[in-house]
Amino acid sequence: MALRTLLDRSLKKMGKAMNPVVKASALEMIQRAYTEGITVQLSAGHRSMEEQAVLYGQGRVYSYKGKNYSNPAKPIVTNAKPGQSYHNFGLAIDFFIVSDDGTKAIWTVDSRWKRVAAIGKELGFEWGGDWRAFKDYPHLEMTGGLTYTQLQAGKTPNLTKISEGTTMPKTSYGDSQTISIQKTLNSRYKTNLAVDGFFGPKTRTALLKGIQTELNKQCNKKLAVDGKWGPKTKAAILPLKKGNGCNITWLLQAAPYMKGFDPGPLDARFGSKTEAALYKFQKASNISADKQAGQETWNQLLASKSQI
Ligand SMILES: [Zn+2]
Structure with missing residues (x-):
């Protein structure tokens, strides 16, 4: 499983509207995990309001901005309406482990999964697995201390990338x-x-x-x-x-x-x-x-x- 493949697939999943610090930290996390023999990939990054409405409409009768997003036959997948997820502001990512041959997604929360979360936390992410009420194991986010309301009002978080120490291996992709x-x-x-x-x-x-x-x-x-x-x-x-x-x-x-x-x-x-x-x-x-x-x-x- 080539690192390049993991990074390219993850970049695609993140989309273009990511916060640059969150994006760079996410790529760094994938690379650091790779040096430890863990192949991890992102399944999501930025999500538009419309995409969020589609997700929220699953298992519900729901309309957003005059458009019908009802899809009651499906199971509920999220409690976040458009604007109530850090994904909507390019500040969150979801990850999963990839099998060694690169063909399967593994969603088991085992030691490798927890190690990826720990690397993410070292890089400044908050992990959904640490939440008390509802655990979201694939989810990592950087909020910069801002609420949805502040983000919806157009505020942007002031984030800085936690840089590598001088003794860290050279992991920058494309060096x-x-x-x-x-x-x-x-x-x-x-x-x-x-x-x-x-x-x-x-x-x-x-x-x-x-x-x-x-x-x-x-x-x-x-x-x-x-x-x-x-x-x-x-x-x-x-x-x-x-x-x-x-x-x-x-x-x-x-x-x-x-x-x-x-x-x-x-x-x-x-x-x-x-x-x-x-x-x-x-x-x-x-x-x-x-x-x-x-x-x-x-x-x-x-x-x-x-x-x-
Ligand atoms: Zn998420």
Whole structure:
């Protein structure tokens, strides 16, 4: 299940009239969940007053602005009339979990579902699953403290996007540096990555394949090129320090970028900028900050979360 697909489908569902902060935070939530192996997609975003009237008319006899929206044969799906849902103002989203093969929507409120809600809350959303009277598990909203009445009167909430910390992975979709890393990995190591500018698990695997290929070529190792950070690859890794320059140095520059540390231009030379990025990364990871890429540093850069 490609991240791009999840984001594209979600963008479509959100519609064009979303509040920009809510929209950006929603995309960020999908990307963060993806880095944890959770595939989540949005089923709704902005909903016009007419669309809300259609929903409210289900299970009722109802007219809105002189138009008949009655649909009593269907079950009731909402208690919100037009203008009584934050969806009407582009401030709410609904989500669901997608099966690994991308074909099924899963609506079970399990640990993955709750994790997505928690990520949403970290990004400033309120979750419908926390409501006391009526629980709306797929629903997330940002109100900015405004009531429907205030929103109907034309007030707009003053929202700010909760930004990533400096040690967060580079998750921004379409990131140009990541696009160039993915293109290089594809052309040099035939890794067949989707060039989407997202530094996710697949790009990490491709990076590891590159490292294994280079170790086999340059150091006569006989590693399986499987993209896994296993004991053999770990033992074979080449320590690097300032002054080194080869294809492994390029891979060393790409790795901290994945973790949110900018090594400057990826020029395959271990210069001052690479050294500075490594130093910051070592400090942030609580490992000895010797500005060199020894085994411990490589391990922090390449091991998956569960391996550290
Ligand atoms: Zn909702």
